[in-house]
Amino acid sequence: MTIAEAPPILDFSVFYGNDQQAKDKLVEDVRKCCLHNGFFQITGHSVSADLQQNLLRCVKQFFALPQLDKDAVLKDQNTWNRGYEKIGSQILEAGTAPELKEGFYIGEEISKEHPYFINKRLNSGPNFWPERMPNVEGFKQVAMDYYHAMHVLAKDVLTVIAQTLNLDPYYFKDFTTDAVATLRLLHYPPQAPDSDEKISRGIGAHTDFGSVTLLMQDEVDGLQVYEKTTNEWLDVEPVRGAYVVNLGNAFMRWSNDKYISNLHRVINKSGKERYSVPFFYSGNPDYMIDCLPNCLKAGEAPKYDPITVEAAVKGAYQKSYGAAETFKKGVVSTVKAVENTIAV
Ligand SMILES: O=C(O)CCC(=O)C(=O)O
Numbered sequence: 080m081t082i083a084e085a086p087p088i089l090d091f092s093v094f095y096g097n098d099q100q101a102k103d104k105l106v107e108d109v110r111k112c113c114l115h116n117g118f119f120q121i122t123g124h125s126v127s128a129d130l131q132q133n134l135l136r137c138v139k140q141f142f143a144l145p146q147l148d149k150d151a152v153l154k155d156q157n158t159w160n161r162g163y164e165k166i167g168s169q170i171l172e173a174g175t176a177p178e179l180k181e182g183f184y185i186g187e188e189i190s191k192e193h194p195y196f197i198n199k200r201l202n203s204g205p206n207f208w209p210e211r212m213p214n215v216e217g218f219k220q221v222a223m224d225y226y227h228a229m230h231v232l233a234k235d236v237l238t239v240i241a242q243t244l245n246l247d248p249y250y251f252k253d254f255t256t257d258a259v260a261t262l263r264l265l266h267y268p269p270q271a272p273d274s275d276e277k278i279s280r281g282i283g284a285h286t287d288f289g290s291v292t293l294l295m296q297d298e299v300d301g302l303q304v305y306e307k308t309t310n311e312w313l314d315v316e317p318v319r320g321a322y323v324v325n326l327g328n329a330f331m332r333w334s335n336d337k338y339i340s341n342l343h344r345v346i347n348k349s350g351k352e353r354y355s356v357p358f359f360y361s362g363n364p365d366y367m368i369d370c371l372p373n374c375l376k377a378g379e380a381p382k383y384d385p386i387t388v389e390a391a392v393k394g395a396y397q398k399s400y401g402a403a404e405t406f407k408k409g410v411v412s413t414v415k416a417v418e419n420t421i422a423v
């Protein structure tokens with residue numbers, strides 16, 4: 080594995096097997112990636128190809144709905160991060176235009192009687208389903224089956240990550256109990272061939288806010304990961320069925336910046352419609368993120384105060400949507416980088 084290459088593809092099936100040498104090698108490969116840029120890809124995982132394909136079919140059906148039907152479930156109608164976001168709702172990279180993507184957010188189905196909803200906990204409430212969609216019941220079923228399968232896979236990935244830090248494989252058990260996570264369906268229309276490379280983005284350069292992200296891409300490319308050693312953007316070519324795994328800002332803070340939450344972006348120059356589905360795993364909202372064991376060098380002190388998962392993640396989305404609003408009001412020059420985004 081050389082360094083200035085797109086995130087390597089690791090065979091995760093060894094995690095489920097008994098070959099200790101292969102398991103150790105997986106842990107070692109994941110460790111290298113976490114230290115370098117926090118990005119790797121996995122095949123041979125537990126999510127079935129059928130479920131992945133069914134979900135992608137639903138994603139395409141949803142975005143093909145008439146605009147009015149999508150607008151009926153606009154996410155600004157709730158405060159718990161569910162529903163549809165229009166093209167141009169977000170700016171993650173300072174100095175770029177509102178992003179050329181539309182999205183749909185799904186989370187755990189949390190009723191209005193649930194204590195998480197009553198107490199306005201992180202991203203907690205009922206889903207906001209597109210009731211005008213033909214076969215909406217099928218859409219709900221596939222989306223929730225997929226959402227729950229992703230929780231299982233995220234726990235497995237964290238079991239490996241624990242071992243990369245020489246921790247008990249189940250070190251993250253409390254963190255993953257009653258975890259909050261968000262599934263985001265994304266559609267990137269093709270960018271005009273003559274669009275300005277400097278300001279036109281599917282999604283601007285950003286780092287993810289949560290702990291770990293598991294991303295499924297369809298067959299159209301466009302995702303790029305920043306390579307700091309060479310100051311390049313590396314293409315992450317889609318691999319059928321694979322997940323791109325990356326650590327988010329909360330994990331970086333938790334590891335005292337030993338493990339990296341890295342910049343990435345999407346520019347869809349393919350001329351085709353692009354679809355992708357990131358799953359953002361935050362963790363248990365009450366869990367206290369405090370410098371993980373084995374993350375301090377000799378004599379080094381923790382850089383950050385302990386913080387709950389909820390406090391670490393909340394608010395970050397708000398800032399990026401605020402930036403798009405500011406842009407649309409015509410005050411482009413005053414748009415500031417969101418706190419955790421570095422313009423390169
Ligand atoms: O669509 C992609 O490939 C990346 C999406 C992403 O980075 C995000 O939603 O945070």
Ligand SMILES: [Fe+2]
Pocket residue numbers: 285286287343
């Ligand atoms: Fe991202």
